[in-house]
Amino acid sequence: MGRAHEVRAASMAATAAKKTKLYSFYGKEIYQAAKTGGPDPDANLSLRAIINKAKKDQVPSHVINNAIDKVKNGAGEDYKELQFEGFGPGGSTLIVKCLTDNTNRTISQVRPAFTKAKSKLGAEGSVSYLYNVKAVVQFKGLSEEDALDALIENAVDAEDITTLEDGSVKIVGEPTDYNNIKLAIQSKLPDVDFDVDEIQTTPTETVELEGADMELFERLMNLLNDAEDVDQVYHNVANYDDGSEEE
Template sequence: MAGHSKFKNIMHRKGAQDKKRSNLFSKLSREITVAAKMGAPDPDMNPRLRLAVNNAKAQSMPKDNIQRAIDKASGGDEDNYEEVRYEGYGPGGVALIVEALTDNRNRTATAVRTAFSKNGGNLGTEGSVAHGFERKGLIEYPASVGDEEKVLEAAIEAGADDVESDEGGHTIWTEMEALHEVAGALEKTLGEAENVKLAWKPNITVEMEEGPAGTLLKLVDALDDDDDVQTVWGNYEISDEVMEKLEA
């Protein structure tokens, strides 16, 4: 089950970008409202809402904001958000999956297509890159929760599929259908996770050189900056050395 995570580089950078975005709370609120509309407004009775609330708490979103987002769903909010997925290729042939929650598909499609075209990418059709990914459950813990052996033992007991640990933390993978159950079991032994969500895990990653990597990160940032875009997944890997050069 254990192994070094090529995916950590992607996810940790994504987490850092999330914290910098001024519109992070609005995106978290949108996910909470949609989750509450799709099921019960009680997180204990609604697994998707519970995940949304936990992720909001992990980003230090105030309790009042969380409750307002839940109340918005039960208050007959006139905004009707739908889930949309876009797929395409970025610089260097990197495959990207963009997940969005939108009340206007035309607006979102135009914005996503523009971001791709202006930053060395090409937006494809649905299914054009998803075949290179697996739909999995993703649970993340900081390194401070314990060593690899402790986390591995807890993950095995909880029924997880795979654990990847490094100095940045622990990534635990589950089958999509088992995410809520495994996350609940891990919470009892390791405490509340930093991140719990459904993810697109690449089957093979692409090592990026400095030039294409810089353009790719501009594309990812442009997508992240769109209010409708919730998450951007990719099959790229950028080494620490390249990241240091890009951030210099």
């Protein structure tokens, strides 16, 4: 079958692994949201938002329904958010976020990943101060002026509101105002479909890696992405290609 078949098989395996990871991530997020605020999406804004995101990411309905059914059936799972901060090669930094039901297991996955890539974990706060964490929503259907009116009428603060080239409006605010921003927009546009609806973590400065440093960083990212409990990895390496555009 030759090299082409091997490359194809490896690509298919990688895609399947990414899908499994994605489904696991949303399954935990949906379960936790339903457990915290109730399993009815119409009465639980956070749950509804996560379900909408999952559907946009083409998560099958059975994954969504199974997570909600666990709550309805009284499942006793309890997930905890963990954040690890670390230093990679060549001045790179990373924030690793996990949602887990077993802290020891998660640590046993994350720590060796850094060690094997000649990188090191830092203390809490050692890296996060180098990143901005903001609530970002983007949508169409309202003018910038109407969106601003909605925020004012609902006494919601926003750091920035911009009309983009495609006519959509982008609002940036503090993470604590995340749900309030969405509720304010929904008060004017009940059927709004948010194109972007998330808490974004972005570095204040970036680095570019080459040679051995890039090889080590790629190894670190691969190990973290393969870890079952790792949900999100944020970093400051501008020229790292995660391969997401190939799918």
